[in-house]
Amino acid sequence: MLRVRFHGRGGQGAKVASRVLGTAAFIEGCYAQDFPLYGAERRGAPIAAFTRISPKPILERGVISEPDIVIILDETLLDDPIANPLSGIKEGGIVFINTAHSPAEAKDKFKVTKQVITLDITKIGLDMLGLPVLSTLAGGVASRIAGLKEDSLRNAVEKEASEILTDKSLVTKNVEAALYCFHAVQPVKVKTTETIQKGSPVIDVPFEPAVISSPTINTTGNTLLRKTGNWRVFKPVWNYEACTKCMTCVARCPDGCIAVNEDGFPYTDYDNCKGCMICVEECPVKAIEKVRDVHAW
Ligand code: SF4
Ligand code: SF4
Known part of the structure; x- marks a missing residue:
């Protein structure tokens, strides 16, 4: 099974990116899961989204704490202790960072020990769509790293973009942008070994105690210092x-x-x-x- 975790800011398109990847894998004949995890539903707040891909039925549930691939849509999240996008990545895993910097520069700057791939998809989004919305572009990058086929990605973007966009020309532009990003990344082999997350394949996601879910400032992530x-x-x-x-x-x-x-x-x-x-x-x-x-x- 391949486990992919996306990190982005509310409004950037991480949720749809995970969906594009899941749909592309499904079209290719795999089993797939994709789902988001929101904190505060506010534009700019850190969010995560997840995709599991497998040739066999997927019994595992819950958030992905040990991903094979991490897709980071906003490089400032790497400095954010709450988002913590590098946590739990498996040995042999791959990190994609949306940045104008080279993989070597990004590795050095953010102290990443895993293989790093970079591409400035914000610039590509602005150039090709006129907007810094990265959903289909990040979906294209993730599909390439996950080893999916170009046709699967094309069909997935057409399907997902058509469900949220009424303007057909924007759907076409999203397909072009996704394919551009797909080809801008070199094919890679994800070398992690198959493991089931610890314990039961069903992850127990505890209900937050009232002290956390009530509007109280508990961490520096919610204070004036942020x-x-x-x-x-x-x-x-x-x-x-x-x-x-x-x-x-x-x-x-x-x-x-x-x-x-x-x-x-x-x-x-x-x-x-x-x-x-x-x-x-x-x-x-x-x-x-x-x-x-x-x-x-
Ligand atoms: S000042 Fe900044 S946050 Fe406020 S409305 Fe303008 S762009 Fe938005
Ligand atoms: S004219 Fe424009 S910039 Fe000036 S106060 Fe009004 S809204 Fe703000």
Whole structure:
């Protein structure tokens, strides 16, 4: 059995990526499972998704704690102790990181001991789809690493994209982007050995005690110390010459990160601006520009 774990940010498409992989494997004649695990359902919050692929019926259930392949859609998650995307990867496992950096640079920077594959799928998404939505692209990468066929991927993306997109041209673009990413990654052999997760094949996922599920701050992952602006793809930049000080942007920011300076102009807290671009859309005089923000190491 092949176990694949995806790590992404809410809104990036990790859940659909796991589904594309599962559907491609199913089309190819395998048994497959795919499912997500959300924390806070908030754009930008870390999420994980899982796919199991096997030629035999899959009895194992629950989250994948010992993956053969890890697909990381956002490199800033590698610094996030809550997401912890490198945990439990099996010997011989493979890590894919969405980054502009080479595998050697990424390995060194993030202290990864497993084989690393990199590709800047955010840039490919922006170039080919016009959006930083990575679902079908990450599905293409994962299908290649999992050793699936191009036709299986094509059919899976057509099926999954058609279910969520009404615009046929966007479905076609997603198929092209997924296939581009599939071919941009060299074929690899996953060398991990078959193991069943410890104990019963059914993983016991305990119900969270009330102290965790109630709205109490329990970990640093939920405190003021957690910066949510580190994974932005775009940032808002204000043009004060055009701004009429109407304060619409201040009112509309879902994270409350826009304040007003001494001259009465709005400005944002870039440490916590998540780059949703709602302020850009809502400004009645288009005084806020959407500017590409590239993570610098
Ligand atoms: S992009 Fe604008 S609306 Fe969105 S979080 Fe940043 S400042 Fe707020
Ligand atoms: S919405 Fe536009 S015009 Fe109004 S305060 Fe914000 S930037 Fe200025």
